[in-house]
Amino acid sequence: MSDSLPLLYLTDAEDRVQAVQIPWELWRKIEPLARPVLETLSDPPAAEPVKEAIPAFEEFLQFWDFRYPYNPAVSCPHCGASTQNWREDPEHPFWLTNANVGGLLVFHCRACGTTIRQKHFRDHVALEHTSPKA
Numbered sequence: 001m002s003d004s005l006p007l008l009y010l011t012d013a014e015d016r017v018q019a020v021q022i023p024w025e026l027w028r029k030i031e032p033l034a035r036p037v038l039e040t041l042s043d044p045p046a047a048e049p050v051k052e053a054i055p056a057f058e059e060f061l062q063f064w065d066f067r068y069p070y071n072p073a074v075s076c077p078h079c080g081a082s083t084q085n086w087r088e089d090p091e092h093p094f095w096l097t098n099a100n101v102g103g104l105l106v107f108h109c110r111a112c113g114t115t116i117r118q119k120h121f122r123d124h125v126a127l128e129h130t131s132p133k134a
Contacts, residue, residue, distance in 0.1 A: 056099040063101045067123045078131045079112035 008021040022030075064070055074094045075082035083089040086096065086107065094116070098106035103120035113132035118125055 052096045053099045054096065057096055057105070060099045060101055060103075060105070066103070066120055068125075071125075074107050074116060074118075076109040076112060076114050076116060077127075077129050078114040079109060081109055081111040 006023050006026070009017050010019040010021060012018050061070065072085040072087060073083065074086045076094075081093045083091070083093050086092070086094045093110050094107040095110060096105065097108050097115075098104065105118040105120070107116040107118070108114075109116060115130045117128040117130075119128065
């Protein structure tokens, strides 16, 4: 293949080619040839389930020194889903996606996709959320 073609090879950390980026005009020329091949490919594998940030949460609890007891209740202001204990609820309506010893816990609402942030300060908890885009 000619080195003068405007192709961009995308590589991983070990310098193995993972993808090729081509200009739009080139794609428009080869799409009729590529489309039948692309349609015969099998569906991409399902994404691996997201692992919860349990080790980080346990570290968060280990260093707990706030003026109030930890409360495991989580509720979603967007869809109203709630639980008294996110870890022990059999429905597990919230996934812990991030935790740190600074007091931040971030949850993902499985019902609607809202992100719920619990910011633990010395004497209070501030709640924030980001609703999914419609």
